[in-house]
Amino acid sequence: VSYPEISLAGVFPPIVTPFTADGELDYDHLQTNFAIWNQKPLAGYVVQGSNGEAVHLSEAERVGLIQAARELTPPDRLLIAGSGAESTRATIDLTRRMAAAGADVAIVVTPGYYAKQMDAATLENHYLKVAEAAPIPIMLYSVPANTGVDMEPAAVIRLAGHPNIIGLKDSGGNVTKIGFMVQETPADFQILAGSAGFLLGALSVGAVGGVVALANIAATETARLVEAVQRGDFVAARRAQGPLIEVNTAVTARFGVPGLKAAMDMLGYYGGPPREPLLPLPEKDQVTLRKILGKAGLLAESMS
Amino acid sequence: VSYPEISLAGVFPPIVTPFTADGELDYDHLQTNFAIWNQKPLAGYVVQGSNGEAVHLSEAERVGLIQAARELTPPDRLLIAGSGAESTRATIDLTRRMAAAGADVAIVVTPGYYAKQMDAATLENHYLKVAEAAPIPIMLYSVPANTGVDMEPAAVIRLAGHPNIIGLKDSGGNVTKIGFMVQETPADFQILAGSAGFLLGALSVGAVGGVVALANIAATETARLVEAVQRGDFVAARRAQGPLIEVNTAVTARFGVPGLKAAMDMLGYYGGPPREPLLPLPEKDQVTLRKILGKAGLLAESMS
Amino acid sequence: VSYPEISLAGVFPPIVTPFTADGELDYDHLQTNFAIWNQKPLAGYVVQGSNGEAVHLSEAERVGLIQAARELTPPDRLLIAGSGAESTRATIDLTRRMAAAGADVAIVVTPGYYAKQMDAATLENHYLKVAEAAPIPIMLYSVPANTGVDMEPAAVIRLAGHPNIIGLKDSGGNVTKIGFMVQETPADFQILAGSAGFLLGALSVGAVGGVVALANIAATETARLVEAVQRGDFVAARRAQGPLIEVNTAVTARFGVPGLKAAMDMLGYYGGPPREPLLPLPEKDQVTLRKILGKAGLLAESMS
Amino acid sequence: VSYPEISLAGVFPPIVTPFTADGELDYDHLQTNFAIWNQKPLAGYVVQGSNGEAVHLSEAERVGLIQAARELTPPDRLLIAGSGAESTRATIDLTRRMAAAGADVAIVVTPGYYAKQMDAATLENHYLKVAEAAPIPIMLYSVPANTGVDMEPAAVIRLAGHPNIIGLKDSGGNVTKIGFMVQETPADFQILAGSAGFLLGALSVGAVGGVVALANIAATETARLVEAVQRGDFVAARRAQGPLIEVNTAVTARFGVPGLKAAMDMLGYYGGPPREPLLPLPEKDQVTLRKILGKAGLLAESMS
Numbered sequence A, B, C, D: 001v002s003y004p005e006i007s008l009a010g011v012f013p014p015i016v017t018p019f020t021a022d023g024e025l026d027y028d029h030l031q032t033n034f035a036i037w038n039q040k041p042l043a044g045y046v047v048q049g050s051n052g053e054a055v056h057l058s059e060a061e062r063v064g065l066i067q068a069a070r071e072l073t074p075p076d077r078l079l080i081a082g083s084g085a086e087s088t089r090a091t092i093d094l095t096r097r098m099a100a101a102g103a104d105v106a107i108v109v110t111p112g113y114y115a116k117q118m119d120a121a122t123l124e125n126h127y128l129k130v131a132e133a134a135p136i137p138i139m140l141y142s143v144p145a146n147t148g149v150d151m152e153p154a155a156v157i158r159l160a161g162h163p164n165i166i167g168l169k170d171s172g173g174n175v176t177k178i179g180f181m182v183q184e185t186p187a188d189f190q191i192l193a194g195s196a197g198f199l200l201g202a203l204s205v206g207a208v209g210g211v212v213a214l215a216n217i218a219a220t221e222t223a224r225l226v227e228a229v230q231r232g233d234f235v236a237a238r239r240a241q242g243p244l245i246e247v248n249t250a251v252t253a254r255f256g257v258p259g260l261k262a263a264m265d266m267l268g269y270y271g272g273p274p275r276e277p278l279l280p281l282p283e284k285d286q287v288t289l290r291k292i293l294g295k296a297g298l299l300a301e302s303m304s
Helices: A027-037 A059-072 A088-100 A121-131 A153-159 A175-184 A196-204 A219-230 A234-241 A245-252 A255-264 A282-297 A298-303 B027-037 B059-072 B088-100 B120-131 B153-159 B174-186 B196-204 B219-230 B232-242 B244-254 B256-266 B282-296 B300-301 C028-035 C059-072 C088-100 C119-135 C153-159 C176-185 C196-204 C219-230 C233-240 C245-254 C254-268 C282-297 C298-304 D027-037 D059-072 D088-100 D120-133 D155-161 D175-184 D196-204 D219-230 D236-239 D246-256 D256-266 D285-295 D297-304
Strands: A011-012 A044-047 A077-080 A105-109 A137-140 A164-171 A190-193 A209-211 B010-012 B044-047 B078-082 B105-109 B136-144 B165-170 B190-193 B210-211 C010-012 C044-047 C078-082 C105-107 C137-144 C165-170 C190-193 C209-211 D009-011 D044-049 D078-082 D105-109 D136-140 D163-172 D190-193 D209-211
Touching: A011 A044, A011 D027, A027 A059, A044 A059, A059 A077, A059 A088, A088 A105, A088 A121, A105 A121, A105 C176, A121 A137, A121 A153, A137 A153, A153 A175, A153 B136, A153 C176, A164 A175, A175 A190, A175 A196, A175 C196, A175 C245, A190 A196, A196 A209, A196 A219, A196 A234, A196 A245, A196 C176, A196 C196, A196 C233, A209 A219, A219 A234, A219 A245, A234 A245, A234 C196, A245 A255, A245 A282, A245 C176, A245 D059, A255 A282, B027 B059, B027 C190, B027 D136, B044 B059, B044 D155, B059 B078, B059 B088, B059 C298, B078 B088, B088 B105, B088 B120, B105 B120, B120 B136, B120 B153, B120 B256, B136 B153, B153 B174, B174 B190, B174 B196, B174 D196, B174 D246, B190 B196, B196 B219, B196 B232, B196 B244, B196 D175, B196 D196, B210 B219, B210 C119, B219 B232, B219 B244, B232 B244, B232 D196, B244 B256, B244 B282, B244 D175, B256 B282, B282 B300, C010 C044, C028 C059, C044 C176, C044 D190, C059 C078, C059 C088, C078 C088, C088 C105, C088 C119, C105 C119, C105 D209, C119 C137, C119 C153, C137 C153, C165 C176, C176 C190, C190 C196, C196 C219, C196 C245, C209 C219, C219 C233, C233 C245, C245 C254, C245 C282, C254 C282, C282 C298, D009 D219, D027 D059, D044 D059, D059 D078, D059 D088, D059 D256, D078 D088, D088 D105, D088 D120, D105 D120, D120 D136, D120 D155, D155 D175, D163 D175, D175 D190, D175 D196, D190 D196, D190 D246, D196 D209, D196 D219, D196 D236, D196 D246, D209 D219, D219 D236, D219 D246, D219 D256, D236 D246, D246 D256, D246 D285, D256 D285, D285 D297
Parallel strands: A011 A209, A044 A077, A077 A105, A105 A137, A137 A164, A164 A190, A190 A209, B010 B210, B044 B078, B078 B105, B105 B136, B136 B165, B165 B190, B190 B210, C010 C209, C044 C078, C078 C105, C105 C137, C137 C165, C165 C190, C190 C209, D009 D209, D044 D078, D078 D105, D105 D136, D136 D163, D163 D190, D190 D209
Antiparallel strands: none
């Protein structure tokens, strides 16, 4: 099987999962958010990335959410489903069920509970088994801040040759490593930046786009950056990148999912509460966050 | 509710979960192993600690395994069930179901996927919610090598006052921290070492026992150490501790669950394969492991 | 005092310090190396960066080496002297003596022995004292792999306003952080990449050049990359960056100063032995290194 | 050469180096402090450990300080001189000069600037060269918080066989590692805890004493702990250890040398200012520190 036609270029938000006040999946607000995102210059959606609280969902919820997202995703946009689990068998099972639910591509986070054992050979075996069993193409996903695993380039390079493994989301932010992987993998293996803070850095060395939390709230701004690079205008790209760094840090490393959801609430989307143990962003951090959103020019936009 | 009667003193193996060659739960070999362990001087069993591959089991398997272990555990030994999950709601649900399946105590690992957000306030809220909802007493469980979260003493100290939180398994191995928590918590809050490498160090500052992987294969030797401390014989305790360190490192940090399972196969227990992505211990590491088991005097024992 | 005229744009090798077989400073081979470097498109030299083994030199040797380098540096190239020491007083003393010996600029590495105390306020006080006392402009230098200190952006941003602090060498490689500092500092504050692995990534977000170990042996190749960016040709820049990453890692993170010196010996420069405790690169690593130099096209060049 | 007669058992403060208000070495207050320490149950002194700000002293000051300490140290107490430097040659030179100045033993910290290169082979070569050249016995010194180097047990075990290497100060605090090294080294190789927080933990697995910052201000209390272990009274030892942990953390990891010096000033010793870049402890941290000293019962003692 080969999937030469699937392009991962552009910007994909790893969408937040909305919950009601009493902690249930909130499909109404999922629809609200999609209604806005579908007006923005996005290439598609990642459902159940790290910002989607996949680890807080039951298996049934995970599959149901993909089904719902399928109905909300226009046919010209990609639906990328996060199907990773700690065991290979559970990952295969989820990937198949999510494919059946309509996912175009599965993005598979590295297992992390046994981080010390996740050497190149172990990860290769895991991803090869998943890729062989999956009815849809697979993206690798390395996110050391969440899993403790920073996938070795050697493993990525070997896996990149498999016809059903089409790309990598790298959230580690090490552009030396990203540049090296671009250099050593086939031209049709597509690498995406995993955070908007190093989006330009990654694009400059050959990434084709980004799966970035910030695109939940600043799709236009992040897409503008990618488009500038695509047309070779690095001056414009740098002008786009600069103001996005601080706000990106605020809704990722600094305040996490609670921060991203709070920002959504401030900007006309539905954020709502995360599921516990995550707690809503404390009041005083909300004040800081609002200032940062203002400085980045995002508050104004939401009012326009 | 108060549970003053439950003593956590002594040695508890966090038992490995046996799988058949094709990856299914292997209840027959679970029975085989219990038949041996029940002859050893153990205080009880931890089912679904980090060595039990809980993250590789489905929810149904997790509950079923507790039920099976209940039948195999003598009434004078404690059955401690690992009921931790990433979300508070799933943890509560599992704790209740495991209590219904016969667990005496639930041991709840810290969530880890959002490690950066797991500050003292977030963990306190999580554990208080679980402790309030649980029909059985709760142990805290901090294991930074697996979760990326090294539970702050401040959180432990505050939680130790809750009547339904009776102890802590600390696998971080920092005896400064363990000593501090012993000093700052009530006398009936019981701290257990999470690995046999620092068992004597932890006991010397006030831990009451250990939940140690090594007890899967060296129950007598680890129990001897604890008993020596209990009768105040630190010379004997040191003599017991010394030879256990290298072999303990081999079946934990160095070779992980694959190493522990391989050692079990070498010593008359059933280890069998881990579930993928974990792979069986490579041949050449098996040679190293066997030498280390021999040096620690464990091969001889298994033949006697 | 203000130094608006000093441009740090371009490539600077942090030159290795040559020693004779019996460990003495080798001024003859220093001359040999400069004779080659002076033919290359370099903007100047950093003497006693991390690759210069400053920590292995006596104070007298440190000053003497600057004097020697001054004589070997053409007047149209900058001589940047590494004058950092653990104490503020020693740093001031060395900076003055190196200025008297002919240095144009002093590059001051963060102290590191008390890394935990090196918070923003402490570093600000240190650098302000040095900048006030120095008769020449100062560059900040953050190199966490050597010092354990990753200088906080807040400190850099505040220090960037001082008229005698003209730039920063950042060897941490985090382009999110570099981009943020570019965004938040005045236009005349100049940031340089501290390693060739992330040179393009750093340039893309606004760095003006690099102080990169690789320029000791691949000055032309690294300069080509910077020039491509300067004329806005990011396609050429990416083509230049790709092949440099693996070889750069080899002579920095992987094999360290012993690797860089071995590479120099292979490429027609004088590398010679490092001072102990550093040991010459082992034979088998030399074989690996030679292959990597070949793959990067550098062996061929040296023969031409 | 063999030094079977030197016992490192007991407690040694790594003494702080007093400076005058204008930053000069303050020999008068050195004498003041020794006058108190000499009344306490200490086995000797470590001059220029990590708390002695050796890295802030010139070479001449370093040797002069040993000479002064020699005159202040009673003949029945050991004078252990910190002679470590980044290069092997400088370490040898300092060791010889400190021996000539009257040091009984030299304690040699691992080099740290090239931490990644400090593998077992490199450290073995370094220490063997120093031990061969030194006219006095050598202690190894591993302090990862300051150097980034956590000396591998393999290196320690091999070096322990050298007749001129008599012991190790381990400040890493990993009692698994300490216990392993005790187990694998000859009986006359003496290991000392490098911090009072894990003193009992280390003693329980076979350390013979401690070089602990806390002994600068709580010599009696730390000595009491060691003596309790020496007579086999682990109940008393635990009672001694408990209250020392929080105050020890305050004057080491939490507030560093500035905290230790501030505590000395509060307790009747001369602390005075550290050399910059270290800054005196801020006012508000002084308030916290005073509370912690009070809770540990040390304020009362100083008034008696």
